[in-house]
Amino acid sequence: MAKPKVATASLAGCFGCHMSVLDIDERILKLVELVEFNKSPINDIKKFTDRCAVGLIEGGCCNEENVRVLQDFRKNCDVLISVGECAIMGGIPALRNNIPLKECLDEAYLNGPTVYNPAKRIPGDQEIPLLLNRVYPCHEVVKMDYHLPGCPPPADTIWEALVALLTGKPLKLSYELIKYD
Amino acid sequence: MSATFTFTIDGKEIKASPGQTIMEAAEAAGVYIPRLCYSKDLRPHGSCRVCTCMVNGRPQAACTQPAAAGMVVDNNTDEIQAIRRDLVDMLFVDGNHFCPFCEKSGNCELQAMAYRLGITAPRFPYLWPERSVDASHPEVFIDRNRCILCGRCVNASKDIDGKNVFQFVGRGEHKRVAVNAEALAADTDLKGADRASMVCPVGAIVLKYKGYATPIGRRIYDQKPIGSEIESRRK
Numbered sequence: 001m002a003k004p005k006v007a008t009a010s011l012a013g014c015f016g017c018h019m020s021v022l023d024i025d026e027r028i029l030k031l032v033e034l035v036e037f038n039k040s041p042i043n044d045i046k047k048f049t050d051r052c053a054v055g056l057i058e059g060g061c062c063n064e065e066n067v068r069v070l071q072d073f074r075k076n077c078d079v080l081i082s083v084g085e086c087a088i089m090g091g092i093p094a095l096r097n098n099i100p101l102k103e104c105l106d107e108a109y110l111n112g113p114t115v116y117n118p119a120k121r122i123p124g125d126q127e128i129p130l131l132l133n134r135v136y137p138c139h140e141v142v143k144m145d146y147h148l149p150g151c152p153p154p155a156d157t158i159w160e161a162l163v164a165l166l167t168g169k170p171l172k173l174s175y176e177l178i179k180y181d
Numbered sequence: 182m183s184a185t186f187t188f189t190i191d192g193k194e195i196k197a198s199p200g201q202t203i204m205e206a207a208e209a210a211g212v213y214i215p216r217l218c219y220s221k222d223l224r225p226h227g228s229c230r231v232c233t234c235m236v237n238g239r240p241q242a243a244c245t246q247p248a249a250a251g252m253v254v255d256n257n258t259d260e261i262q263a264i265r266r267d268l269v270d271m272l273f274v275d276g277n278h279f280c281p282f283c284e285k286s287g288n289c290e291l292q293a294m295a296y297r298l299g300i301t302a303p304r305f306p307y308l309w310p311e312r313s314v315d316a317s318h319p320e321v322f323i324d325r326n327r328c329i330l331c332g333r334c335v336n337a338s339k340d341i342d343g344k345n346v347f348q349f350v351g352r353g354e355h356k357r358v359a360v361n362a363e364a365l366a367a368d369t370d371l372k373g374a375d376r377a378s379m380v381c382p383v384g385a386i387v388l389k390y391k392g393y394a395t396p397i398g399r400r401i402y403d404q405k406p407i408g409s410e411i412e413s414r415r416k
Contacts, residue, residue, distance in 0.1 A: 085281050088302045095279070097309040140306055147302035151281035175406055178296055180280035181287065181397070 004053035004166055008040040009073060011066040012093045012135055013059025016152045017084040018042065021056070023155035031159075034166055039076075048076040054165055055080045056158075057144070060090045061136045065129035074142040079165060081146045083158065085180060087138045088147050094135040101133055146171060149180050188252035190214075190234075197248040204232060204243040207256070211415025213408035214256050215265055215297065217272075217290055218331035219244040220380055224340060226332040231268050231294065235261060262298065269295050270303040277312065277326035278383075284392030285384030287400030291329060292383075293407035312357070318366035320373030320389055325357055328385035334358060338377035346371045358385070 010018055018041065024031065038052050039045045055077030061067050074080055085091045096104050109115060109122045138144050146165075148157050157177040164171040185198050190212050197206035202225065207214050218229035225244040232243040235255035243254070255261060272291060280286050312325040330349070335358065338346040346369045350359040360366050371378065373388050381387070397403065 082302065085279075089273075089278075089307060091279070091281065094309075097307075098277070098311045134309065137302075137307065139302065144302075149301050173299075173301075175296065176404065178299065178301060179403075180292055180295070181283075 003034065003036045005038040005050055006035045006040070006054045006056065006162070007038045007048065007052040007073065007077060008042060008056040009058065009069055010041060011057065011059035011069060011087070011138075012062035013084065013086045013091070015041075015058070017056075017058035017087075020084075020150075020152035020155050021158055024159045025155070027159055031162065034163070048072065052077045053079065054162065056083050057081065057087050057138050058083050059086045060088075060093060060138060061132060061141050062093050063129040063131050067132070067141055070138060070141055079145045080138075080142070081148060081161065082138045082144045083148050084153055085149060085151045087144075088149055089137050090135040091151070094137075097134040101131060105131075148173075149178060151181050153177075154179065186248075186250035188248055188250060188254065190254045190256050191258070195248075201248050202244060203234065203236070203241075203246050203248050203252070203254055206248045207243065207254075208411055211412060212256065213411040214243045215294060215408065216244055217294060217329065217382055218333065220333050220337075220382075222341065222376075223333060223336045223380065226336060228330065228332050229268065229272075231265050233261065233264055233268075240264075265294075266298045266300060267304075269298060269300060270305055272329050273300075273303040274305045274307045275310070276328065277309065279326075283327065283384045284387055285327070285381075287395070287397065287403055289384060289402075290382035290407060293402035296402060297406040297408065310354070315360070315366050317368075318371060318389075321366055321371060321378045322387050322389050323358075323360075323366055324385055324387070326385075327383045328358055329383055330356055330358070331382055333380040333382065334377045334386055337380045338371075338375065341376040344370055344375065344377070346375075346377055 037043050038050055039048050055073040057073060061070060082088050105122050109117055110120060148161055150157060154177060157173060160173060160177060161171055185196050187194050187196055190207055195206050195210045204214055214232050216232040218226045219232060227242045227245040230242060233240050234243045236246060237253055280292055286292060315323040334347045335349060338344050346361055347358050349356055351357055361369050378386060378388060
């Protein structure tokens with residue numbers, strides 16, 4: 001039987017949650033026995049080549065590209081998991097959520113105390129994904145099946161969740177494994 | 182005469198004396214009723230409703246409802262826990278709660294309640310309200326983004342400190358904790374050692390220069406759920 005496939009993505013996150021995936025230490029050898037990685041920054045596969053059993057999403061949606069990637073994951077993954085506070089509630093990027101977008105850009109590119117920008121230009125190249133009006137948690141954009149909180153979620157939390165899902169057991173996290181920080 | 186009487190919580194017989202609330206009698210018997218706004222040394226406020234129990238089939242706040250002989254109280258049922266989960270979910274989306282960098286994290290009663298209820302993400306859309314901070318005071322920092330309007334600071338300042346530093350102003354979604362006379366905290370006689378500066382269940386009123394003093398793993402709710410200290414007294 002072919003191994004189930006896992007895909008991962010970092011949207012508006014810091015890659016800390018991906019670091020936490022690597023933090024499962026030598027269990028990563030068992031994980032490689034258990035699954036095959038598809039689209040993921042871990043192996044640098046850019047496009048889905050097959051349907052995946054599990055998709056791990058780090059970070060919320062702060063721009064249109066994040067939304068497209070997230071929708072692509074929803075289409076290609078059976079089970080989609082929000083990993084970490086940014087995916088669940090927006091996290092640090094969501095600190096801008098009650099400040100109008102224009103004010104944020106003006107502060108970053110025009111008015112900030114350390115800004116040097118003689119052309120007074122705010123980046124607007126077509127190659128740059130458009131920012132959303134605010135940062136959205138993943139479950140406000142597509143349906144998410146599970147949430148693993150933490151900043152980052154402990155490696156044990158990610159491990160327990162993956163093993164439970166891939167072996168068809170119910171996902172029950174103990175008290176120590178649900179933490180928001 | 183202060184004759185004791187009994188009532189039941191989840192079928193277990195509980196002893197109580199006249200004047201005791203359901204919460205007080207339960208606590209003395211080692212039964213934990215989840216709560217957020219209630220604090221032992223303060224007048225019960227009954228605002229958070231997390232201590233809601235079914236009392237003879239009707240929802241009542243256990244912190245304000247006096248115990249009575251023969252009362253039948255349901256506390257730890259699926260129905261009540263679902264109500265509590267909804268309440269805590271709403272508190273999370275109604276403010277701006279950034280647990281990862283909050284200095285109260287690990288010692289926060291709201292967060293601990295969510296842990297106890299097994300909440301991994303709130304089920305309601307985030308509201309991202311605009312709230313103010315007040316960093317004017319030399320010892321105390323006020324961040325209304327994290328306030329759950331429990332009223333502990335208001336009652337502590339009035340009843341224990343005798344100062345009346347905090348009040349509620351506004352109604353409904355505009356309700357907020359204000360300091361005396363539309364002023365900044367620095368303009369009041371609030372002190373860091375006041376009870377009002379220390380009773381906040383969340384990170385809305387915190388003492389300056391004390392943040393992150395306890396390492397992760399040794400904070401109050403890192404290992405054991407909120408309420409386990411009461412449950413451990415249960416015979």
